Every structure is written in C-alpha cells, then in structure tokens.
Amino acid sequence: MEAATLPPLEEMDETTRDEIETSVAKWKDAEGNLIMILHEIQNRHGYVPRASSLLLAREMNIPLARIYEVLTFYHYFRLVPQGDHNITVCNGTACYLKGSGRLLSELEKQLGIKDGETTEDRMFHLETVRCIGCCGMAPALVVDKKTIGKNSPMDIPPILEKIRQQEKTHEDQ
Amino acid sequence: MSVTATINGLEVTVPEGTSILEAARQVQVRIPTLCKHQDLFPSSACGLCIVKTGTGKKMPRACATALEEGMDITTHDAELTEVRRATLELILSNHPNACQTCGRNGDCELQDRAGEFGIRQDYLPRRVTDLPCDDSTGSLILDFSKCIKCGRCVQVCQEVQNVWALSFLDRGINTRMAPAGDITLAESPCIRCGQCSAHCPTGAIVENDETATVWEALRDPGKICTVQIAPSVRVALGEAFGLPPGTNLTGKIYSALRRLGFKAIFDTTFAADLTIIEEASEFVARFVEGKGELPLITSCCPAWVDYLEKNFSDLIPLFSTAKSPQQMLGALAKTYYPEKTGLPADQIYQVSIMPCTAKKYELERTEEMQSSGRPDVDVVLTTREFARMIKQSGVDFLNLPDEKADSLLGEYSGAGLIFGNTGGVMEAALRTAFNKVTGENLPPEGINITPVRGLEGIKTATIPVADTKVRVAVAHGLANVENLLLQVREARDQNKPPPWHFIEVMACPGGCIGGGGQPYGVCNEVRQKRMQGLLDTDEKMALRFSHENPEILQVYDEFLGEPLTGKAHELLHTSYQPRPIYQK
Known part of the structure; x- marks a missing residue:
C-alpha cells in the first residue's frame, strides 16, 4: 500500500512532521514499534491527532486503517483532545452497586454529553473506568485527579458549578 | 503428506493442513458457516461450524482446525445443533428484525441459517446499534446495524484488494467495520469495487439500488x-x-x-x-x-x-x-x-x-x-x-x-x-x-x-x-x-x-x-x-x-x-x- 498522497491538512505543521520523523527513527527496528510511537504521540499531545496518524502512515508505509485499528482497540488511546477538566466516574463493582450509574446519568444530563465525550467548549471531559481502588469511598468520582467519595446525584451540580466559577474567575483576571 | 480420518463415520483422506470444513465437503457433508468464505482465510468469528473431534469435550471450529490423522469427527448431532442454534440466537440478538425491508431479503446467508434452524421467536432481547447508514459513495450502502462482525468485508478490502478502506474499529460490542477514524466511505481510500458487498453474508453492505x-x-x-x-x-x-x-x-x-x-x-x-x-x-x-x-x-x-x-x-x-x-x-x-x-x-x-x-x-x-x-x-x-x-x-x-x-x-x-x-x-x-x-x-x-x-x-x-x-x-x-x-x-x-x-x-x-x-x-x-x-x-x-x-x-x-x-x-x-x- 502506497501512502504517498496526503490530504492538505492545515494542522500538518513543521513540528508535527519533526515529531513523527524523530519517533519513527527512534523505534524503526523495534518490534511492536507502532504502539510505542503512538504512546509517544499521545504523551506529547494528550491524544493522537489525525494529522500525526496520517504522517505516521506515510513514514512507516503502513495503511492508516491499521493505525486506527490499533488506536481504537486499546482503551488507552484518545482520538480527541480531552477537556480542560476531566471527570471520571468509577464503574467498579462497589461503585456500581452503590449507584455510579445514577452519577453518570446526572453528569450526562448536566453536561449534555455522553460517556467518553467532551463538551463543545472543551471545558469538561466525561469518562468511566472500571475500578480506581477506592471501594470504601463508593460511589467515587475523580475530578481533575482528585478523588471524591460517597457521592449522590445531588452533589454533581455544585461540583460542576465550582469548576465553572474557577474558570470564570480565571477569565476575568 | 496426507491424513486419513473419519467424518460422521465416513473415511476421508485429504492433504495435510486441510480444514475439517473442507474435508467434510469431500464426503458431501455441509457444515453451516456464516463467516468463512472460500476466497478468504478463516476468522473463526461466527462459531457456527463447531464440530466434535472424538477426543475431549471441546468443540473446535471446523473452518480453522486442520483435520488430523485418525480423528473421529462428528459434524451433526442433537447437541451440536442445540449449540449452533444458541449461537445463531446470540447473533440475531444484535441484528435488526427487518428482513422485509432489507436489500438482502430472500438472498441472505443469515436469513437462510435462521430459516434452516427453525428460529421462530426472539429468545433474547435485540440490542442493535443505532449508528447511521453510510450512503456517501452512491455505489454502496453500509448499514452497521446489520453487521455480524464476520470480517469478510475487511479481509477482502485489505488482503484481496489492498485498498484498506474498511477496518475493524473498536472492540467487543462496539466493533464496527468502518474507514479509519469513522470518516465516510467516500472520504476513505474506497474504490467502490463492491467486493465487500459481494462477500457480505447479510445486508450490512449492499449496492445502492437505483431500480x-x-x-x-x-x-x-x-x-x-x-x-x-x-x-x-x-x-x-x-x-x-x-x-x-x-x-x-x-x-x-x-x-x-x-x-x-x-x-x-x-x-x-x-x-x-x-x-x-x-x-x-x-x-x-x-x-x-x-x-x-x-x-x-x-x-x-x-x-x-x-x-x-x-x-x-x-x-x-x-x-x-x-x-x-x-x-x-x-x-x-x-x-x-x-x-x-x-x-x-x-x-x-x-x-x-x-x-x-x-x-x-x-x-x-x-x-x-x-x-x-x-x-x-x-x-x-x-x-x-x-x-x-x-x-x-x-x-x-x-x-x-x-x-x-x-x-x-x-x-x-x-x-x-x-x-x-x-x-x-x-x-x-x-x-x-x-x-x-x-x-x-x-x-x-x-x-x-x-x-x-x-x-x-x-x-x-x-x-x-x-x-x-x-x-x-x-x-x-x-x-x-x-x-x-x-x-x-x-x-x-x-x-x-x-x-x-x-x-x-x-x-x-x-x-x-x-x-x-x-x-x-x-x-x-x-x-x-x-x-x-x-x-x-x-x-x-x-x-x-x-x-x-x-x-x-x-x-x-x-x-x-x-x-x-x-x-x-x-x-x-x-x-x-x-x-x-x-x-x-
């Protein structure tokens, strides 16, 4: 498969090209190099931009479809940038039994997005994970890396409001 | 090298490496399949072609298992039929009940199997994806809800045609055959050859009907x-x-x-x-x-x-x-x-x-x-x-x-x-x-x-x-x-x-x-x-x-x-x- 012609992409700047070329040169002969390179890209950007994947396909001479098969198979990889504030609902057994489903529904309702999505203004990203190891705090949420325990749906609006206020103050300054 | 074994009591000799599925054809035994196609490698996706080998309790898939010397294969009995029917019911539970308005009505491998196994009611609630159809090419229509994830289209697109328009994205229940990054087929490397539609066992990929x-x-x-x-x-x-x-x-x-x-x-x-x-x-x-x-x-x-x-x-x-x-x-x-x-x-x-x-x-x-x-x-x-x-x-x-x-x-x-x-x-x-x-x-x-x-x-x-x-x-x-x-x-x-x-x-x-x-x-x-x-x-x-x-x-x-x-x-x-x- 010849991946010679790339679509005209504005995002495809000098930096992206350099990054990809460096990564490919570094991992060139290693087994399982595709995954390692994708990790590097994600570590740099927080997600794997399409422009990077398109360039990678050309540099490694592999079909873009193969790259996306890998990207979408592993839960770890993201295809869109996360929001400024990341909200994770724990869906482990304990949290599930203690009503994590209701927390998720409330968050989805309040934010107008579904699990795994980011709000249009990129302020919030919502996702679920299996178990964060804080079963004693069930049902647990992780809001911007801070774990909050024993939540009910009623706790959701104040949590979101607090973040919005912070952002507003930030903007005003 | 050749191997000799029995299939349903009939002796069969085939070249080493021949699958049980192929070997069975030689003694006029048809094992039901949905994913295996003669043009393609077995993907072991559908699980309908299970057989008994005479040793152990496992039921290997005939499409992806080579016949071995001395095997005593049973391809059909009451238990196998029961397991196959259950497998089919599971496949149907992710498939819309919409045969009458489907492009494959009357000419569909899944419909045929469902008919042969006499399935008359839904034993499991149907959970069908609501992804929209892709009609972007004007040549082919992709209906993700009818996909049984057999992998034929992906294999034919990637391996036989070297086009790589279709890929298997995501995993588990969310698996779908789609172009990289869920763009439309018209935006993908698709050349509209339609081999995906010719190999699809269901109505998931059909021609754009312009009659x-x-x-x-x-x-x-x-x-x-x-x-x-x-x-x-x-x-x-x-x-x-x-x-x-x-x-x-x-x-x-x-x-x-x-x-x-x-x-x-x-x-x-x-x-x-x-x-x-x-x-x-x-x-x-x-x-x-x-x-x-x-x-x-x-x-x-x-x-x-x-x-x-x-x-x-x-x-x-x-x-x-x-x-x-x-x-x-x-x-x-x-x-x-x-x-x-x-x-x-x-x-x-x-x-x-x-x-x-x-x-x-x-x-x-x-x-x-x-x-x-x-x-x-x-x-x-x-x-x-x-x-x-x-x-x-x-x-x-x-x-x-x-x-x-x-x-x-x-x-x-x-x-x-x-x-x-x-x-x-x-x-x-x-x-x-x-x-x-x-x-x-x-x-x-x-x-x-x-x-x-x-x-x-x-x-x-x-x-x-x-x-x-x-x-x-x-x-x-x-x-x-x-x-x-x-x-x-x-x-x-x-x-x-x-x-x-x-x-x-x-x-x-x-x-x-x-x-x-x-x-x-x-x-x-x-x-x-x-x-x-x-x-x-x-x-x-x-x-x-x-x-x-x-x-x-x-x-x-x-x-x-x-x-x-x-x-x-x-x-x-x-x-x-x-x-x-x-x-x-």
Whole structure:
C-alpha cells in the first residue's frame, strides 16, 4: 500500500512532521514499534491527532486503517483532545452497586454529553473506568485527579458549578 | 503428506493442513458457516461450524482446525445443533428484525441459517446499534446495524484488494467495520469495487439500488430510454433465476429489456470492440512509433482507475486514455444514435447494466463523461438490481424467446465478449494489435491467447508479433497489482526498458465476471464457470476480431473518422488526475 498522497491538512505543521520523523527513527527496528510511537504521540499531545496518524502512515508505509485499528482497540488511546477538566466516574463493582450509574446519568444530563465525550467548549471531559481502588469511598468520582467519595446525584451540580466559577474567575483576571 | 480420518463415520483422506470444513465437503457433508468464505482465510468469528473431534469435550471450529490423522469427527448431532442454534440466537440478538425491508431479503446467508434452524421467536432481547447508514459513495450502502462482525468485508478490502478502506474499529460490542477514524466511505481510500458487498453474508453492505430511478425514467414520456448490457452480465444473471453460472442468456436479456419498455437495446460488447480499436491504436502508436510511454496500462475498470489515481498517480501517463466501453457506448448513444435515427438527442436516456458497483461512480468521474453535452450514461444498474427489476416486471424470464439487439450499437465480436474475463481485454487487444502491426490476422490456431487466461493472480507472457516480442502482464484482485507497478516504477526510475509493454488490470478477482455487483455466492468455481461461458461463446462465433466488426467499421466510416483523432478523440478518450487517498 502506497501512502504517498496526503490530504492538505492545515494542522500538518513543521513540528508535527519533526515529531513523527524523530519517533519513527527512534523505534524503526523495534518490534511492536507502532504502539510505542503512538504512546509517544499521545504523551506529547494528550491524544493522537489525525494529522500525526496520517504522517505516521506515510513514514512507516503502513495503511492508516491499521493505525486506527490499533488506536481504537486499546482503551488507552484518545482520538480527541480531552477537556480542560476531566471527570471520571468509577464503574467498579462497589461503585456500581452503590449507584455510579445514577452519577453518570446526572453528569450526562448536566453536561449534555455522553460517556467518553467532551463538551463543545472543551471545558469538561466525561469518562468511566472500571475500578480506581477506592471501594470504601463508593460511589467515587475523580475530578481533575482528585478523588471524591460517597457521592449522590445531588452533589454533581455544585461540583460542576465550582469548576465553572474557577474558570470564570480565571477569565476575568 | 496426507491424513486419513473419519467424518460422521465416513473415511476421508485429504492433504495435510486441510480444514475439517473442507474435508467434510469431500464426503458431501455441509457444515453451516456464516463467516468463512472460500476466497478468504478463516476468522473463526461466527462459531457456527463447531464440530466434535472424538477426543475431549471441546468443540473446535471446523473452518480453522486442520483435520488430523485418525480423528473421529462428528459434524451433526442433537447437541451440536442445540449449540449452533444458541449461537445463531446470540447473533440475531444484535441484528435488526427487518428482513422485509432489507436489500438482502430472500438472498441472505443469515436469513437462510435462521430459516434452516427453525428460529421462530426472539429468545433474547435485540440490542442493535443505532449508528447511521453510510450512503456517501452512491455505489454502496453500509448499514452497521446489520453487521455480524464476520470480517469478510475487511479481509477482502485489505488482503484481496489492498485498498484498506474498511477496518475493524473498536472492540467487543462496539466493533464496527468502518474507514479509519469513522470518516465516510467516500472520504476513505474506497474504490467502490463492491467486493465487500459481494462477500457480505447479510445486508450490512449492499449496492445502492437505483431500480426506482429506471422505472421512473421508463414511464416518463419525455425520455427515450435506451440501454446497454455488459459482457459479463449475460453469463451471471441466470444465477439469480436458479440457472448454473456461465449460462449465456444474451437473447433473453434483450427480449426482457424490450418488454421492460426500452426503445433501443445496445450492447456494451459493441463498445468493447470500439475500446479495442482505440486502445490497440494507442498501443501501436506507443510500441511501434514510440509516441508515449510504455507499458500501456488498461483503464476500462473504474475501480482500478480510482486506485491508481490515489495510490500510484506518478504512473498516470502510462494509462490508456481510451474510455471504458460503458462510457464509449453512452457517448455514441447520445450523439451518433440520434444523428442516425433523427430522434431528439436531448430526450435520449441511457441506462447501463453492469456487473459492477464502481460503474455507478464512473458516470461522474470527470467532465469527459459528459462528452455529448449531457451525462453520456444516466444511470447504472448492477446485475443484482437488474435481476430484481425483471422479477418486478412480471416477465417470465426463463421462458422468453431469444431476441437480437438493435443494429447500430449492438453487433459485437467474440473479442469484445471476453472483455468480461481477466485477461480478456489483453487477448482482444492483442488480436487486433497483431493485425495492425502485421496487416494480417492471427492464424486460427493462434486466436486463443491462452497464457493470459485463467484465475492465476498475475499472468505474464511474451507474445511474438511480426519480428518483435510483446511482453504482457495481466493482474486481477488489486493486491496482485502493487508488485507489478513497483517493478514498472523501478525500471522507469533507473531508465531501464520496461519489464512489460502492455499491462491489463481488473480490480475484481476474475475480472468483471467476478464483479462486485454480480449475483451473490461468488467463489473460484463460480468465476471459472462464468469465464467459460464467455470463452465458449467466443469460440463459436464467426466474428472474433474487434477490427472486423462491421458496425465498428461503419461507425468510424460514417461518424468517428480515424482512431485517436478528431471526433474519436473527443468522444472516446478521457484523462486522469491524482486524488488524495484520504479526503480527511
């Protein structure tokens, strides 16, 4: 498969090209190099931009479809940038039994997005994970890396409001 | 090495490595499957082909398990049937209950299995994905909800066609066959060959059905409906009516088309002869007179054209500029035909019946597809749609009398007819090129150019023409093409003589007879029979050279002038352009 012609992409700047070329040169002969390179890209950007994947396909001479098969198979990889504030609902057994489903529904309702999505203004990203190891705090949420325990749906609006206020103050300054 | 074992008590000896599924066929045992296709590697996805091996309690899948010496296989018993039915129920629980409005209604492998297993009610609640359909190409419709994740389409797209438009994205219940990054098929590397639809066991990928458009045109008093029918359709259509592959139904097809209401019946095979005149002239100009680059590469197949434009655009100058037979016929149907008959040109409507889903795309490929000032061809129906239309029409197809095509654009040679087979364009072109170079026809014993025939993926031959030797290569199934093109490119980059002078490529395995719009159930056995159908007819014909077709001579004499020049150039030739593999 010849991946010679790339679509005209504005995002495809000098930096992206350099990054990809460096990564490919570094991992060139290693087994399982595709995954390692994708990790590097994600570590740099927080997600794997399409422009990077398109360039990678050309540099490694592999079909873009193969790259996306890998990207979408592993839960770890993201295809869109996360929001400024990341909200994770724990869906482990304990949290599930203690009503994590209701927390998720409330968050989805309040934010107008579904699990795994980011709000249009990129302020919030919502996702679920299996178990964060804080079963004693069930049902647990992780809001911007801070774990909050024993939540009910009623706790959701104040949590979101607090973040919005912070952002507003930030903007005003 | 061979192994001997028993299947349902019947002794069977097969070469080592033969799957239990294949071995069972040899003793007339059919094990049900949904994912395994004879063209493809087993994916072990569906789980219907489980068997008992006589040792242990496991039930391995017959498609992906090799028969071993001394095995005592049981393929069918009450327990296996129960497990298979449960598996089928699980598959159905992710499938919409919408057979009556499905493009595969009455011709669906999943529906067949459900029928055979006597499933009469939903034992499990149905959980069906609500992803929207993808109809972006105008050739194919992807309905994700009907996908059973067998993997055939992905494998055929990636491994057989080397296109990589489809991939398996995500995992588990969210798995879907889609282009990288969930863009639409039209934005992907898809070349619309339709092999995905020809291999899909369900209605998840079907052709864009345009029969309603044709019915509408037929009842429009402002339109004079004309039609053309491709060589390969005539030897495959019968399958939709229960006849064996390869049955040539030309006469009945003409007859059916008249009864459907078409005012003029043309044959694409006539235009295949015309393509040969132009293409052979082009070849002679490049090969003998040195005008233009070699190898000359055929361009009748729109899926192949799209593939080259996307993946090997630096080789565009090697392409024959001759339009495909479909487009040549369309151009003449809207210029020459009204001129000869006095019919109003702006009312002529041209329907094309093709083995191919990419032909739907070809209509709008470039502006040159409107060389008559209007679309040269208005709508394309695949063989499958045409079969449906005949069934809707109430015509008792198999009992129709044989009729003839209209004269003007209906007469054809055997050379034009074999265009439908891989190697056929090459053979037809060589028959005429030989005459153009030497001034004589090939001797009767030399007319069949057998080295370019058959289902081998890449065929090469050296054909003596006068005192030179023409090196030719033929490839079908696009995964076979890359290697040829890389050799061509390398020779060119190093200023070496080209490895071949003339290359024929058809996207689909077997050529047009194995096209993505042909009746379902294609495999090599079927392809072989369809090919034979065309070869047998060619063999029996008195007219076997395109350049001797009297209607071809007449159209040049009365209308086109000389090949490659003037009106012939204007109406019968096209151009190519690099296109991005991904539009997004």
